[in-house]
Amino acid sequence: MHPTYRCACQGIDVHAHIVPAEFPRYLGARVPREWPSMREAHACHRHVVIDEKIYRTVSDLCWDTQKRLADMDTQNVAIQAISPMPELLSYWMEAPDALPLLHYLNDTIAQMADASAGRMVGLGAVPLQNVDMAIRELERLMATPGFAGVEIGSNINGAPIGAAQFDAFFEAAAALGAAVFVHALRPAGKERLVGPAQLVQALAFPTDVGLAAASAITSSLIIRYPNLRIAFSHGGGTLASLLPRLEQASRVFAPVRETLQQSAREQARGLWYDSLVFDPATLRHLVESFGDTRIMLGTDYPFAFRERDPVGGVEALGLDAAAAERLIYRNAREFLGIRNGG
Secondary structure (H helix, E strand, O other): OOOOOOOOOOEEEEEEEEOOOOOOOOOOOOOOOOOOEEEEOOOOEEEEEEOOEEEEEEEHHHOOHHHHHHHHHHOOEEEEEEEEOHHHHOOOOOHHHHHHHHHHHHHHHHHHHHHOOOOEEEEEOOOOOOHHHHHHHHHHHHOOOOEEEEEEEOEEOOEEOOOHHHHHHHHHHHHHOOEEEEEOOOOOOHHHOOOOOOHHHHHHHHHHHHHHHHHHHHOOHHHHOOOOEEEEOHHHOOHHHHHHHHHHHHHHOHHHHHHOOOOHHHHHOOOEEEOOOOOHHHHHHHHHHHOOOOEEEOOOEOOOOOOOOHHHHHHOOOOOHHHHHHHHHHHHHHHHOOOOOO
């Protein structure tokens, strides 16, 4: 192990969310049940209301660019990739109903990126419940200053991201040079948890992200689209633990071996991951499993369940200087397509 390395540079956080200060009125004939609204809470907080229930109470850090920039300075973060709170991706609405909301979210992200003087880049939202519409919105985003790509859910109304129905979208993302960030959303197995609702974030999110990443491997997604840059939140969830089982299954079961066009471990090292695992030993295991060229800082800012010292977490691993810098900012520059600077 190398002596503790202190990076003189600032980090790039690929996992940070926004919620707009207000939501637009629905202009159609019948308001979708899931259309979000804001309700005043306390001090600088507001309630996000979905389906007539408070989904989450959020602070103005979700929309106040200047306050975010001040926080980034205290966290030693130079750049945030900002994406919508995942529940706002709204796959469960009819796509024509969801699209005006997604336009509003994407326009909000563009405004925040513009006001940040280059310190925020956008990962927008697209209506993946309709792939053709999603591609059109992706094309619009990639022609809009401030966007590096999109955030998508770990499943789309229960369909895995590796399903053939999404191939055209990933082909378009690869062709456009769009980064794709996969975030847990309405995870499988949440009904099996015993305890408060917050356990969904703590326990079910990593499971769904791991299954999403596994579906990308078993569908040979990056073999078919080698220019695709796709990253998985929460350290890839359970994927690092699933890999040995998948490798063994390919040795034991002929159908699994025939499905994998390349070893699961090799494919996993072609995907990208954030560092949001809250544990140095687990993060070190991710580096050992996936290599040090595919892991990037992630915080889940500005929500309460977040990493507050992402750069320090990497420095504590005792990596050599070059590897630490890759995790702190160089890998994220490549993932997001940031060309300027060191």
